[in-house]
Amino acid sequence: MRILSGGTVAINNTGSTSAQLQITAAGTNDGVVPSNNDNIANAVWARNSHTTGTTILGAVNGINGVFPTKGSGVAGAGVNGHGIYGNTGNGAPDNAAHNGNSAGVFNLDTDNNAATNNGSAYASLAGKDEQVVAVLGAPSRRILYGGYFTGGTTAAGISYSYVGLKYNHNNDATATGGTNYKIVGNGTVSSLIPDENNAPRIMFCPEAPEVLFEDYGTGKLANGQSYIELDKIVANSLKIDSTHPLKVFIQLEGECNGVYVTEKSKNGFLVKELNNGKSNIDFSWHIVGNRANSKDKDGNITSYYEDLRLPYGPTELKQSIATSKKQDIK
Secondary structure: OEEOOOOOEEEOOOOOOOOOEEEOOOOOOOOOOOOOOOOOOOOOOOOOOOOOOEEEEEEOOOOOOOOOOOOEEEEEEOOOOOOOOOOOOOOOOOOHHHOOOEEEEEEEEOOOOHHHOOEEEEEEEEEEEEEEEOOOEEEEEEEEEEEEEEEOOOOOOOEEEEEEEEEOOOOOOOOOOOEEEEEEEOOOOEEEEEOOOOOEEEEEOOOOOEOEEEEEEEEEOEOOEEEEEOOHHHHOOEEOOOOOOOEEEEEEOOOOOOEEEEOOOOOEEEEEEHHHOOOOOEEEEEEEEEEOOEEOOOOOEEEOOOOOEOOOOOOOOOOOOOOOOOOOOO
16 A cells, blocks of 8 residues: 555555545455445445536446536446446245335435435336235236336326336246236327427327237229238237127228128138129228237247236336435545
8 A cells, every 4th residue: 555645545556646545456356345234324425515526437348437517426337338237136026025126216306305205207127016906906916127217296197107017927937927018107109200390299199998900901892802811920910710800991992882891810801892793993901900919939828918908007116215314524
């Protein structure tokens, strides 16, 4: 160890005028290994009192430290790796004792007071939980999610959504069954398109009480009839039987006696003119069908879709409770 004339300290190196304490680890040693065992005291407590300063700066793979100009408690950066990585153990899908775990939590506080637990935006990443649907009772609905996000305050109403959600899966170690959701929440599914002034305008997606797939196309009556073959990729993703019939809608584009649809199957459907007509006109078609359950290579169901209709969904997650600690560092 060296204590230089300027008051800086060096361990296993010659020291630097730009660092108050500089440590160079030897071989496979870690540079700093603080330790503590207390629910209030911390192994590391760092503070930067400057309004735009960064408290802890981390970098990997030779990159310089990257930090925001607005300041940050923790800033991480990397090249061909991860700037910040979070991992939490005890996330087994069949282990209810560890519900509420997640790999990372972020909160936008409304009043800069952790004790009030008032937030206006919240995010939890890579987590698990369970919820009871009151009208159904036990068993509870199991939840595995990649991301959980909220916006808004309790008083004004909170918008919440789950992203990458496995919901209501079986209570086994591999989380079989249940239903896979890309995004589910209490808001709308929307997209943005530019107007004539290149300003973003909102488009809203139509939504249904069942899990449906659609397809569109055109056809032409030849002597009063036309058989439409379904796209095989689409057809293999549909559940078509007497309980889940294919819905077909025809828009005629010429004069005839009218048409009807028959011989509906996974292969396609037949469009025929009424009263044995022999017209030769164009038409457009639109089909709607229930999405089939997803299965693995052994035929086991990995996600249920085909019989869902207005299923009970997840409510808001309980947010992690925060507290604060003040240190008078001089």
